[in-house]
Amino acid sequence: MTTYAAIAPPAPPTLPLAIDSPGQADPTSRKTSQGNTAGKHVVRTGRTHTSRAQGATALNKRPNYTSLEVCAGAGGQALGLEQAGFEHLALVELEDWACKTLRHNRSEWNVIQDDLNVWKPPADLRNVDLFAGGVPCPPFSVAGRQLGSQDERNLFDRAIDLVQEIQPRGVMIENVRGLLDPKFDAYREHILSRLACMEYVGEWRLVNASDYGVPQLRPRAVLVALRDEDWQNYSWPTKHPESARTVGETLVDLMGSRGWRGAEAWAASANAIAPTLVGGSKKHGGPDLGPTRARKAWAAMGVVGNTIADEPPGPDFEGQPRLTPLMMARLQGFPDSWEITGRKTNACRQIGNAFPPPVARAIGSSIVEAFSATDAQ
Numbered sequence: 524m525t526t527y528a529a530i531a532p533p534a535p536p537t538l539p540l541a542i543d544s545p546g547q548a549d550p551t552s553r554k555t556s557q558g559n560t561a562g563k564h565v566v567r568t569g570r571t572h573t574s575r576a577q578g579a580t581a582l583n584k585r586p587n588y589t590s591l592e593v594c595a596g597a598g599g600q601a602l603g604l605e606q607a608g609f610e611h612l613a614l615v616e617l618e619d620w621a622c623k624t625l626r627h628n629r630s631e632w633n634v635i636q637d638d639l640n641v642w643k644p645p646a647d648l649r650n651v652d653l654f655a656g657g658v659p660c661p662p663f664s665v666a667g668r669q670l671g672s673q674d675e676r677n678l679f680d681r682a683i684d685l686v687q688e689i690q691p692r693g694v695m696i697e698n699v700r701g702l703l704d705p706k707f708d709a710y711r712e713h714i715l716s717r718l719a720c721m722e723y724v725g726e727w728r729l730v731n732a733s734d735y736g737v738p739q740l741r742p743r744a745v746l747v748a749l750r751d752e753d754w755q756n757y758s759w760p761t762k763h764p765e766s767a768r769t770v771g772e773t774l775v776d777l778m779g780s781r782g783w784r785g786a787e788a789w790a791a792s793a794n795a796i797a798p799t800l801v802g803g804s805k806k807h808g809g810p811d812l813g814p815t816r817a818r819k820a821w822a823a824m825g826v827v828g829n830t831i832a833d834e835p836p837g838p839d840f841e842g843q844p845r846l847t848p849l850m851m852a853r854l855q856g857f858p859d860s861w862e863i864t865g866r867k868t869n870a871c872r873q874i875g876n877a878f879p880p881p882v883a884r885a886i887g888s889s890i891v892e893a894f895s896a897t898d899a900q
């Protein structure tokens with residue numbers, strides 16, 4: 524199996540606990556081995572498994588609350604919610620390689636490879652604390668045709684059907700920013716009113732990943748819906764825009780890991796957060812950093828975006844470097860210990876489609892606080 528993971532974690536700046544610095548070691552990681560050769564695609568061995576309670580103790584969180592994750596992908600949101608203190612009872616995902624990534628990183632997770640349209644939740648998932656997911660984005664993406672609810676790939680209504688069946692204590696679903704466009708006002712309202720009929724109070728929010736330590740321009744639409752008593756105790760997480768490092772600061776060690784003499788100079792010029800990473804579709808050819816406009820933004824960052832590199836530049840490299848999958852994962856806020864399985868095209872799609880773990884962790888922590896406050900009343 525091919526996996527992509529960063530090798531040498533950089534020294535992160537000190538940040539509040541609720542924010543991960545991309546590249547920072549995953550505090551709940553079950554692994555001890557750090558791989559060996561810089562930039563190589565390695566399968567790490569010698570993993571150790573810590574109990575969830577131990578991992579949570581390290582984070583000073585209470586792992587009291589359970590969750591179900593649908594359309595789990597590479598596990599960006601699942602990882603962040605785990606860090607916030609949720610215990611995943613099950614994760615549902617259609618794609619083979621994404622399921623492999625989830626199982627590879629958390630062999631103890633109950634990963635169910637199935638189509639959400641046909642999956643029947645077992646009775647023991649009823650009343651799970653959090654129903655979470657990142658349903659497919661193309662129906663609402665400005666990069667697509669924005670067919671919304673008319674798009675056969677739209678799984679929002681199916682997700683709400685499952686909420687009705689499972690009756691979780693709360694709901695958290697993310698999607699692309701396009702869902703907040705005025706043309707989808709009625710659709711968002713329809714989702715909220717369905718939830719209101721089930722006695723949830725919900726709100727959509729535009730959430731910028733860079734406000735939570737992710738070095739990337741990544742606005743996302745997030746829906747949180749809770750029972751009234753929990754909603755009274757809920758507030759969206761505090762923003763920390765100062766916590767996002769530049770692309771250069773985030774990647775300088777990886778860019779220089781094969782001895783590239785230009786790494787420091789490149790890093791000094793890559794002095795802003797990254798443009799939005801894209802996952803692309805299965806129809807899309809090989810991996811890249813997006814369409815022409817996105818590639819221009821990457822060029823301004825000193826990065827060539829028409830393909831993805833297998834390894835960082837060598838000592839005598841001249842010109843603009845390309846990103847490796849490991850670098851993309853770090854820009855998406857994955858800790859270096861999280862390994863993405865599959866060949867390059869597939870791995871880049873998983874990474875580009877992910878919800879940044881630090882953002883999921885921040886929102887998940889706010890939900891945990893709301894539940895805890897209600898339970899303490």
Ligand SMILES: C[S@@+](CC[C@H](N)C(=O)[O-])C[C@H]1O[C@@H](n2cnc3c(N)ncnc32)[C@H](O)[C@@H]1O
Pocket residue numbers: 593594595596597598599600601615616617618621637638639640656657658659660678873876877878879
């Ligand atoms: C936006 S991505 C989710 C990203 C994920 N939440 C993360 O943070 O890494 C959407 C995911 O939905 C999955 N998916 C699409 N259609 C599906 C279906 N019918 N049933 C289950 N999963 C599906 C895709 O394979 C993809 O991994």
